[in-house]
Amino acid sequence: TSLATVVAGCPLSSCLYNASGPLCTTAAELDAVGSSEAGAILSKSATLEKRQGNPSPRYFETTWGSINSMGLPNEGYRYYLDYAKRAATFNKPYFISVSGLGFEDNVAIIRALSGQEHVSAIELNLSCPNVPGKPQTGYDFEQSRVLLEMIFEHVTTPLGVKLPPYFDLPHFEMMAAVLRDFPIAFVTCINSIGNGLVIDTDQESVVIKPKSGFGGIGGDFIKPTALANVRKFYTLLDKDVAIIGCGGIKSGMDVFEHILCGASAVQVGTQLMREGVGCFARIAAELREIMGGKGYRDIDSFKGKLKTLE
Ligand SMILES: C=Cc1c(C(=O)O)[nH]c(=O)[nH]c1=O
Numbered sequence: 001t002s003l004a005t006v007v008a009g010c011p012l013s014s015c016l017y018n019a020s021g022p023l024c025t026t027a028a029e030l031d032a033v034g035s036s037e038a039g040a041i042l043s044k045s046a047t048l049e050k051r052q053g054n055p056s057p058r059y060f061e062t063t064w065g066s067i068n069s070m071g072l073p074n075e076g077y078r079y080y081l082d083y084a085k086r087a088a089t090f091n092k093p094y095f096i097s098v099s100g101l102g103f104e105d106n107v108a109i110i111r112a113l114s115g116q117e118h119v120s121a122i123e124l125n126l127s128c129p130n131v132p133g134k135p136q137t138g139y140d141f142e143q144s145r146v147l148l149e150m151i152f153e154h155v156t157t158p159l160g161v162k163l164p165p166y167f168d169l170p171h172f173e174m175m176a177a178v179l180r181d182f183p184i185a186f187v188t189c190i191n192s193i194g195n196g197l198v199i200d201t202d203q204e205s206v207v208i209k210p211k212s213g214f215g216g217i218g219g220d221f222i223k224p225t226a227l228a229n230v231r232k233f234y235t236l237l238d239k240d241v242a243i244i245g246c247g248g249i250k251s252g253m254d255v256f257e258h259i260l261c262g263a264s265a266v267q268v269g270t271q272l273m274r275e276g277v278g279c280f281a282r283i284a285a286e287l288r289e290i291m292g293g294k295g296y297r298d299i300d301s302f303k304g305k306l307k308t309l310e
Contacts, residue, residue, distance in 0.1 A: 001291040002298040003284055007040070007242050007265050008121035008158035008185035010093035014039030015299055016255065016280050016287075019246050019269030020097035020123060020162065021045070023277070025074055027083055034090030036277035037284055039265065041087050045099030045125045046077035048109060054130065054210035059273075060198060065219010065248075066270040067198045069130040069210040072099060077109045084118035093120035097162065099128050103147050111154045121185060122157055127164035129194030129216045136194065138164040141174045148182045160186030160244070165193050165225045166232075176236035186242040188267065189229035192216025218270040223248025227261050234262025234304055250279075252286025262304040 005015040017040040023029045025044040033041045053073025060067050074080075080096045087094035096119055100106035106124065113119055126138035126147075137143050138161075151159065161184060166172050179187065196217035198207045206213020226247025234243045242265065245258030250271035258266050271279050296302050 001288045001296065003039070003287060005039070005265050005299050007093070007244065008095075008160060010040070010120045010158075012039035012093060012265060014280065014284050015259070015265040016284055017265065017267055018042050018272055018277075019267035020125065021068070021070070022269050022273035027086065030083060030087065032277045034087060034092065037281040038092070038277065040093040040095060040120070041090065042095040042123065042267065043080040043083070043097050044074045045072060045097040045128060046074050046080050046109060047072055047099060047101055048077065048105045050074065050076040050079070057208050058210055058215075060207040060215075061270075061274060062198060062219070064221055065217065066273065067196055067208060067215040067217055068192065069208050069215035071130050071132075071210060072128060077112065081113060081116060081119065084116060088118040094118060095121045095123050097123040097125055099125035101131065101134065103150055106147060107150050107154060110151055110159070114155045114157045116157070119157055122155065122159045123162050123186075123188060124151065124159060125162040125191070127162055127191035127194075129164070129192060130210065132211060136164050138175070138191075141178055144175070145178045145181070148178065148184075152182050158185035160184055160188060160242075162188040162191055163229070163233075165190040165222070165229055165247075167225070169232075172229075172232040172236060176233060179237060179241070184241060186244055186264075187233050187237065188244040188246055189233055190222070190226045190247045192218045192269075193222050193225060218247070220248055220250070223254060223257075227257055230258055230263050231261040231306065249283070252283055252288070252290050255283060255287045256290050256302075259299055259303050260306045262306075264299070264303065
């Protein structure tokens with residue numbers, strides 16, 4: 001049973017790789033992903049210059065998942081561009097996530113990355129919920145269109161977008177109408193569910209310092225929302241736009257569900273943070289077991305084939 005797939009024109013030996021964010025900020029972390037069973041390497045979202053991010057504690061793990069308000073700590077886009085030649089030694093695609101602090105920064109970064117050797121694709125993050133004072137572009141459809149118009153004047157490298165979760169059906173239509181007007185290679189659904197709150201009842205306190213404890217939610221609870229977003233954009237966009245599933249994946253069955261909804265590949269975030277890069281081999285083995293049991297030889301045998309109840 002093959003887990004091979006193609007994203008942004010790049011062959012992935014496995015349909016699983018890391019979500020941008022956890023364990024992908026330094027070269028050592030990226031090396032660990034490269035040396036694992038992950039089918040690709042994706043960097044932490046990059047800004048124009050290196051950032052320290054928000055004050056700690058800024059990440060907290062719960063039994064069901066995680067809350068984070070990292071604040072975009074990263075080494076700056078040049079670091080991730082320099083890493084590209086090293087990434088190539090792992091014989092798997094290398095994607096760079098971009099999350100500039102403004103449209104000009106996004107354009108400047110993407111112009112610098114575009115066409116660069118060993119940068120397989122760019123994931124433009126429209127959904128960072130944790131930069132104080134910055135609204136998520138992905139929730140402003142007109143601004144999303146403006147940014148994509150600016151970006152596609154300059155980019156030749158395959159480019160996809162990382163979307164926030166949507167919850168209202170007209171919003172799916174409105175974002176799909178924007179995305180249809182651009183040659184995007186993939187759509188990654190979803191980023192964390194923004195601005196949740198987790199409480200320590202012993203201390204009667206929040207658990208992270210930034211933003212009075214408000215942070216992006218990941219893990220088990222967000223899977224139903226992630227599946228719905230994967231399914232909706234799969235049905236709304238052309239089939240040549242790959243949908244990358246992200247949200248609540250910690251087992252082979254979770255991956256199976258995302259692919260049934262239409263995902264061509266999936267990203268692991270909270271579970272990667274919890275388990276380390278060994279999660280890719282474990283989850284891939286579980287998925288192979290499930291596919292074997294159901295008689296599916298490859299991903300395309302069941303991708304998008306979720307049934308409704310007639
Ligand atoms: C890029 C910033 C993000 C961050 C962050 O760095 O705070 N956390 C998320 O859950 N999603 C993001 O997109």
